Amino acid sequence: MEKVIQTADAIEKTLQRMAYEIMEKHESVDNIVFVGIRTRGVYLAKRLKEKFDKAASKNAPIGELDITLYRDDLSQIADAPVIKATTINFDINGKNIILTDDVLYTGRTIRAALTELADFGRPASIELAVLIDRGHRELPISANYIGKSVPTSRKEFIQVKLKEEDKEDIVILGERNDR
Amino acid sequence: MTDKFIWTKKDLLGIEYLSAAEIEHILDTAASFKEVSTRDIKKVPALRGKTAANLFYEPSTRTRVSFEVAEKRLSCDVINMDMKASSVLKGETLADTGRNLEALKIDVFIIRHTYAGAANVLSKFVKGSVINAGDGKHEHPTQALLDMYTLREKFGKIKGLNVAIIGDISHSRVARSNIWGLRKLGANVVLCAPEIILPKYAREFGVKVTSNIDEALKDAHAINVLRMQFERDDIKSFPTPSEYFKNYGITKERLKKCRPDIVVMHPGPMNRGLEISSDVADGKNSVILEQVTNGIAVRMAVLFLTITAKRGENEILN
Numbered sequence: 140m141e142k143v144i145q146t147a148d149a150i151e152k153t154l155q156r157m158a159y160e161i162m163e164k165h166e167s168v169d170n171i172v173f174v175g176i177r178t179r180g181v182y183l184a185k186r187l188k189e190k191f192d193k194a195a196s197k198n199a200p201i202g203e204l205d206i207t208l209y210r211d212d213l214s215q216i217a218d219a220p221v222i223k224a225t226t227i228n229f230d231i232n233g234k235n236i237i238l239t240d241d242v243l244y245t246g247r248t249i250r251a252a253l254t255e256l257a258d259f260g261r262p263a264s265i266e267l268a269v270l271i272d273r274g275h276r277e278l279p280i281s282a283n284y285i286g287k288s289v290p291t292s293r294k295e296f297i298q299v300k301l302k303e304e305d306k307e308d309i310v311i312l313g314e315r316n317d318r
Numbered sequence: 319m320t321d322k323f324i325w326t327k328k329d330l331l332g333i334e335y336l337s338a339a340e341i342e343h344i345l346d347t348a349a350s351f352k353e354v355s356t357r358d359i360k361k362v363p364a365l366r367g368k369t370a371a372n373l374f375y376e377p378s379t380r381t382r383v384s385f386e387v388a389e390k391r392l393s394c395d396v397i398n399m400d401m402k403a404s405s406v407l408k409g410e411t412l413a414d415t416g417r418n419l420e421a422l423k424i425d426v427f428i429i430r431h432t433y434a435g436a437a438n439v440l441s442k443f444v445k446g447s448v449i450n451a452g453d454g455k456h457e458h459p460t461q462a463l464l465d466m467y468t469l470r471e472k473f474g475k476i477k478g479l480n481v482a483i484i485g486d487i488s489h490s491r492v493a494r495s496n497i498w499g500l501r502k503l504g505a506n507v508v509l510c511a512p513e514i515i516l517p518k519y520a521r522e523f524g525v526k527v528t529s530n531i532d533e534a535l536k537d538a539h540a541i542n543v544l545r546m547q548f549e550r551d552d553i554k555s556f557p558t559p560s561e562y563f564k565n566y567g568i569t570k571e572r573l574k575k576c577r578p579d580i581v582v583m584h585p586g587p588m589n590r591g592l593e594i595s596s597d598v599a600d601g602k603n604s605v606i607l608e609q610v611t612n613g614i615a616v617r618m619a620v621l622f623l624t625i626t627a628k629r630g631e632n633e634i635l636n
Binding site: 223 | 353
């Protein structure tokens with residue numbers, strides 16, 4: 140059984156609100172940069188950046204992070220993901236990074252992303268923006284900007300589909316078949 | 319490039335044993351690893367807690383150093399063993415060396431050996447990954463992979479490229495691995511050398527064989543210039559070095575008759591003024607130093623994929 144959590148329209152409005160929140164939270168927006176976590180976090184970061192740029196009349200730098208090499212379960216994962224490059228073509232020292240991902244779940248992806256970012260420099264701050272927070276954290280990590288909090292059970296799954304990758308914008312909550 | 323590719327091979331013993339899709343997957347993975355070496359902190363924790371043993375039964379500087387750099391950039395612990403100075407002298411067999419190292423919980427063995435098939439033998443005795451860093455006249459898979467990587471970076475794809483391999487082909491494991499790989503990926507390969515050392519059997523691999531250098535270079539997108547191994551005994555009957563340079567050396571004059579965008583490769587170490595002139599080696603068509611840089615990315619990819627390969631015992635997980 141599947142349930143629609145967010146429609147295309149809702150995703151659009153949510154991201155708009157989050158872009159405003161980012162502006163509101165920061166006295167100066169000069170040092171704001173966006174970094175998306177592959178794969179869907181990259182597209183969300185791009186959309187957030189566009190909305191932020193428009194509202195703040197800026198052109199914020201944007202980077203892409205592939206955290207595969209920083210995972211703590213590399214030797215355990217059954218289906219090895221294809222490794223893609225990390226591209227951060229700007230100096231992150233002293234910047235306010237808005238780290239972006241689609242779903243916040245155990246927090247392990249974010250832990251890996253923070254470790255990887257530290258290898259690129261020492262930003263002034265790192266804040267986390269996620270479209271969906273579904274709970275069940277296994278690490279002390281929380282998001283600064285949340286599109287929507289969705290209480291879930293571990294048996295359920297959240298699927299974020301985005302036009303750039305999946306041809307449509309939609310967020311679905313479903314039940315896993317016996318695992 | 320698909321999002322899911324299940325890599326299942328724990329060893330890299332030769333290009334012969336790889337499918338075209340597997341070769342492409344290594345090259346794709348290498349492309350992502352190349353970025354790591356451009357960072358201020360040139361290191362990722364992917365193989366933290368793993369241990370690599372570099373077993374070199376034959377002298378090698380560049381390959382050994384390249385592997386060592388690749389291992390360290392992946393946070394792998396490294397043990398370098400100069401096998402000529404160790405237990406081999408005391409009569410230990412390769413199988414026993416392997417078993418003993420495995421008792422030390424080594425995860426990956428990089429082996430360079432004078433005998434063809436040494437890597438294959440070792441892989442039968444150890445559970446860890448085995449990577450062939452050159453075995454006799456058999457194969458040198460990571461060299462061929464970095465050559466193909468460099469070609470793909472220059473031309474976008476390998477399929478349809480005309481690649482000329484010039485020089486001491488019959489002694490060359492680099493040539494052998496390149497022939498396997500380039501044929502699998504759909505390149506046209508020409509081998510060229512003086513008649514006396516030209517391996518005629520090579521035609522069976524679906525490659526062109528000629529002793530006419532002009533014919534080999536005509537329409538070539540790339541030349542792979544092999545080192546003339548004059549130190550080998552069976553090459554003594556061969557034309558003198560100066561004769562070879564005159565007739566087969568890659569010089570500026572010869573390049574003028576080639577495609578302007580021709581790419582000149584050499585696996586190193588070079589004999590300047592013997593198989594290649596200095597102005598070509600240092601010229602705009604040369605990618606020889608890029609090959610060295612790409613070698614690290616390719617070896618990182620091979621280490622990563624073989625060590626994290628989905629092994630038989632994991633199959634039940636899914």
